[in-house]
Amino acid sequence: MSILANSQIAGAGYTASYAVMIAANSVLIGYLVRGVSPALLAFGSLLMATAVFRCLRWCSNGADSERLERLRAPGVFIDLLKLNVFTAITWLGLFYAVQYIRPSVNAMIVNSVGPLLMALMWRHLRPGSPTLIQEKIAAVGIVLSMSILVGASFMRSDQQSQAIGYIGVGILIALVCGALQTAIVLSNKRLLDSGLQITDVLSNRFLLTILVAGSLALLEPNIALQLRSNLWYMVVLAVSFVVLPAITLQLGLQRAEPVTVTIILFCIPLLTAALELIDPANGFDWRMFVGVCVGIVAATYGGLARTSIKKKPQLSEKASTPAN
Template sequence: MAQQSETGQSATIRRGIVPLLIFAALTAAMDVYGSNRLQVVSPESLTAVSFTLTAVFFLVLEVVRNGTAFLTMLRDSRHDVVAINITTAVTWLATFYALRNLEPAVVNVVGLALGPVFILVTGAILRRGASVIAAEVVVALGICVFLSVLVWGSFTGETAVGDIGESTAAWGLFFSVVCAIGSAANITYMKRLSDRGRSPQEVLAVRFFLMIAIGWAMTATSSLDEVRAALVPGAVVAVIGIGLPIYVLQIGIRHTEPITTALIVSLSPIFAYFMQFLDGRLQPSPLTIVGIVGIVALATAGTLARARHDGRLVTATVPSAYDTDGVRR
């Protein structure tokens, strides 16, 4: 029986890890594509178009499938709904502005790899009782060391974008850190809604209201040509950068703890590093690949440690198939 439970636990972990790995790859693709397009399209127009298209799709999908039942979240979980709208807006606006200034792989690694560090803080505050093991704390601290190396490289011109100046690097890193904080809080609130039985489709139907309002407010001074130029890039970002990745992320979150989610998602930079060379502006950077490989190795170690820890817990809590007298029941 214990062996069957361990097998079931492994299957549950796999159900969470596979969607999270898909999310990591899609996020990398979005960062590379978005960084390229944001050189010619304003972040404001891209934000307005992409999030409007995503929200309309998921709203229509949810209404067709389940009517207006998802609106009960606005009553039963209104604080979490407001919070996830705010964290979504903070995370994505920071991402778009960071991508205008820094190498996509660096934005990706700072924005995602800092996640485990902030999850340790936000999880303890927002989801009391959430478990964190010693190995995950060590991994989070190790990730901070490698991130400091990448930060140094951004200021000294050692990354793929070359010498961009201290001011540009500082703003890019500032927005990347803001993205990391927002992403960590976002994952935690998504987990809270999932814990309350809300499906990924329901959450996606209500999480973009603030983002849409901010996006169109910011385009108020933009010309019609600027908005029109963002239509195709906005549609691409809506699919590969928002809708599909967030959907698979929500599925992964249902089967993993937030700290585990953050560790797996932090593998995304390795995808971004190799994808970004499809953009002719960028050149290989040894410093970036060293930092990314180090972070990937730590994230993998943390994920495996969590899997072993959860497996031991399951084994310890499964009742024995035998009573104390040795008779099988």
């Protein structure tokens, strides 16, 4: 097996591990945001996580002047700025979307957008790495799986009685977050390809999100009381929902192509749906079962598509330059 194939398998493994962690945490975050300011949770957890990333960065290399100069390079700075903007919108959207639609439905929609965008727009998004036919087929299968699962989820929930406009707001937020999640994956990949270390990226990724979330949190009533009451929740979120998953995803992005990562990320809602399917309290649903099976086949087929590649294709000059 070639070195590239081994790298792709390792990248797929790290990304799958990230998906498992996020799927487990999605239940936690859906529980925590009820009755608690989403902005406060985002501010506290991301501030703690950023402090951890900064400490790790300092311990690994200290004040390395070469790394600091690389961070200030024009193309790198633009990608870091984009990453901050995309992350801020996506994180806050995540916290607010689950107040309109169920966390499982939100995850299904968010994680189905990326593979479709990469299949349709790879010439613009990742011109040096064409999307394989297997990955395009997988993208279609993922969209089909998402449609089946979302329909089945709504039929099983009490949201059928809610206003279409109310649910529509949640779906719209999820679609926007899905598109921006793809942009985050691509920006992350370009930054890692430019020579930055994982801690360089993560220690600078959430700065705008912290600023925006902190400003919104200050507008909440009884913010001091909420902060004291939910401090331990923030610690749990910082460690389990930010630090460990973020590092794992970066390791996956170092080794795998963005399209592979976006395909495997669909395992997040698949795991959640599978847990719902085997829960005796919910009862067995054939639609959920079919949706999960279609999604597993599609994600596996697309996620392993590059493991048989013998030689890495040459990137064009255009592809090697960070997008403006």
